[in-house]
Amino acid sequence: MEIFFQQVVNGLSLGGIYALIALGYTMVYGIIELINFAHGDVYTLGTFFSLAILSAIGVSGEVHGPALIGIVALAVLSAMLLCGVTGVLIERLAYRRLRNAPRLAPLITAIGMSFILENVMQLWRGPSPVPFPQVIPNPSASFGGVVVSAKQVLVVGLAVVMMAALQVFIYNTKLGKAMRATAQDRDAAQLMGININTTIALTFLIGSALAGAAGFVSGVYYGTTWFFNGFEAGLKAFTAAVLGGIGNVAGAMLGGFLIGLVEAVATQYIPGGAQWSNVVVFSVLVLVLIFRPSGLLGESLPEKV
Amino acid sequence: MALLEVEGVDVAYGRIRALSRISLRVEQGEIVTLIGANGAGKTTTLRAISGLIRPLRGAIRFDGSDLLRLTPDQVVRRGIGHSPEGRRVFARMTVRENLELGAFTRDRASEVASDLKGVLTIFPRLGERLVQKAGTLSGGEQQMLAIGRALMSRPRLLMLDEPSLGLSPLLVQTIFEVIKRISASGTTVLLVEQNAHQALAIAQRGYVLEVGKIVHEDSAANLLASDAVRAAYLGGAA
Numbered sequence: 306m307e308i309f310f311q312q313v314v315n316g317l318s319l320g321g322i323y324a325l326i327a328l329g330y331t332m333v334y335g336i337i338e339l340i341n342f343a344h345g346d347v348y349t350l351g352t353f354f355s356l357a358i359l360s361a362i363g364v365s366g367e368v369h370g371p372a373l374i375g376i377v378a379l380a381v382l383s384a385m386l387l388c389g390v391t392g393v394l395i396e397r398l399a400y401r402r403l404r405n406a407p408r409l410a411p412l413i414t415a416i417g418m419s420f421i422l423e424n425v426m427q428l429w430r431g432p433s434p435v436p437f438p439q440v441i442p443n444p445s446a447s448f449g450g451v452v453v454s455a456k457q458v459l460v461v462g463l464a465v466v467m468m469a470a471l472q473v474f475i476y477n478t479k480l481g482k483a484m485r486a487t488a489q490d491r492d493a494a495q496l497m498g499i500n501i502n503t504t505i506a507l508t509f510l511i512g513s514a515l516a517g518a519a520g521f522v523s524g525v526y527y528g529t530t531w532f533f534n535g536f537e538a539g540l541k542a543f544t545a546a547v548l549g550g551i552g553n554v555a556g557a558m559l560g561g562f563l564i565g566l567v568e569a570v571a572t573q574y575i576p577g578g579a580q581w582s583n584v585v586v587f588s589v590l591v592l593v594l595i596f597r598p599s600g601l602l603g604e605s606l607p608e609k610v
Numbered sequence: 611m612a613l614l615e616v617e618g619v620d621v622a623y624g625r626i627r628a629l630s631r632i633s634l635r636v637e638q639g640e641i642v643t644l645i646g647a648n649g650a651g652k653t654t655t656l657r658a659i660s661g662l663i664r665p666l667r668g669a670i671r672f673d674g675s676d677l678l679r680l681t682p683d684q685v686v687r688r689g690i691g692h693s694p695e696g697r698r699v700f701a702r703m704t705v706r707e708n709l710e711l712g713a714f715t716r717d718r719a720s721e722v723a724s725d726l727k728g729v730l731t732i733f734p735r736l737g738e739r740l741v742q743k744a745g746t747l748s749g750g751e752q753q754m755l756a757i758g759r760a761l762m763s764r765p766r767l768l769m770l771d772e773p774s775l776g777l778s779p780l781l782v783q784t785i786f787e788v789i790k791r792i793s794a795s796g797t798t799v800l801l802v803e804q805n806a807h808q809a810l811a812i813a814q815r816g817y818v819l820e821v822g823k824i825v826h827e828d829s830a831a832n833l834l835a836s837d838a839v840r841a842a843y844l845g846g847a848a
Contacts, residue, residue, distance in 0.1 A: 479714070486700050486711050492662055493698040495682035496691075498715035498763060502681075 307450035312569040318457040320565020321464030325519035326542030327557035329512030335552035342415040345539015346422035351520020352530040355384040385514035392513025426532035434531040437524035550603025619668030641799040643809040646819035652802040691765030697756040701745030712762030729758040750781040806843040
């Protein structure tokens with residue numbers, strides 16, 4: 306039983322990262338009905354950006370005391386800002402002009418954008434895995450045999466805080482309401498005086514910033530990354546968004562944590578473990594979609610952003 | 611100088627011409643109605659004024675300044691409210707949120723609050739349903755919400771696209787009463803209607819659109835009396 310709960314803890318940490326990435330997929334889909342395939346690569350960029358910041362300020366190992374909080378905050382916020390700006394630029398340069406084009410055109414463009422980002426990262430940091438400094442001391446506590454590490458607390462905590470902030474933003478601010486209105490009816494939103502270009506750019510800014518935060522967290526959690534990291538993580542996060550009901554913010558969070566849990570538990574209990582975990586994850590997706598094509602929260606809470 | 615002037619406007623959807631050489635004007639304080647059959651181009655005219663579709667040529671001026679290069683949100687800020695065809699309320703948001711979005715361009719919370727009160731005085735039904743999702747409202751209530759939402763921007767010109775469509779005769783009466791009230795309070799109204807009789811009854815002037823062209827233009831009283839208009843839009847020899 307301890308093993309099971311141990312995998313639940315591991316799965317939640319994994320799921321926190323997937324959930325943060327899934328939010329970007331689901332927000333962008335909600336507002337312009339585009340599956341932004343470049344989003345997974347923005348997440349990888351987040352790891353590389355935070356790595357660059359840490360190197361720039363000369364951090365290569367564990368940091369203690371108040372400096373730790375400052376450095377973590379600096380790395381997370383810069384990764385979020387840089388990724389956010391990247392997302393806005395991608396939308397402005399690649400997607401905006403195709404907004405009224407047939408749906409296939411922006412989709413292919415998104416795949417192309419993904420290749421561009423991957424190749425740029427390969428040129429920048431090379432084709433091999435790059436180590437990420439172990440900034441955070443990693444004490445762990447045992448609860449009846451279940452080990453919870455500081456990093457896991459950080460991953461889940463950061464994910465939950467970001468999601469809560471996002472919910473408050475979407476439901477309680479004027480700009481958040483403008484985003485929901487634009488997602489529901491673009492023309493009507495314009496007639497309210499909402500500038501939809503700004504609103505769509507804001508959606509990319511926030512979604513990409515969340516991927517940037519996930520990028521930092523994944524660097525800390527795994528201690529390594531490489532240029533292709535976002536391909537699989539992006540695919541799983543996208544799966545999470547679809548599982549929860551694409552376009553649905555709460556669904557993306559739920560889907561992310563569920564995918565993380567399924568992956569961790571499958572790795573533990575299925576003979577052959579890790580090799581089969583992806584098969585299990587995607588089988589779950591197929592099964593859910595057969596019985597609930599709109600995803601878990603796709604109908605009961607049809608709030609898309 | 612007229613509040614709104616549309617001059618020689620052409621609009622096409624792809625290769626299909628929707629409006630040719632449309633010219634009309636709306637004076638400060640008037641109710642002007644645009645009548646015509648389905649597909650005549652009434653909705654397209656309003657969409658062109660709002661900037662939702664860009665004319666191929668022509669001029670659209672509001673209060674003397676050119677609207678043609680503005681985006682729809684800028685047109686709203688200039689003082690044009692538009693309650694669109696099919697109501698287009700935000701179905702998954704509450705009545706209150708819909709009304710608040712109507713005031714998106716405005717900054718003074720106290721003014722917005724007093725306008726909200728004003729809208730709820732005009733449409734008491736909305737007051738009873740403030741926390742309800744707009745999608746759960748009846749057709750008539752959604753129409754009230756669409757009009758109320760457009761009023762929340764405190765427009766100088768209110769454009770209403772088929773406000774009576776699909777409503778019971780009793781509700782149609784109510785809506786037309788409301789339009790008169792809105793006009794009496796100083797807002798200029800451009801009213802698109804298929805319900806030509808009722809529209810002409812409250813308007814000062816009217817334009818008749820036929821397949822993208824304005825074919826008649828006169829005072830509402832003359833249009834009501836005109837044989838051609840009666841035959842085409844008012845149910846023959848009524």
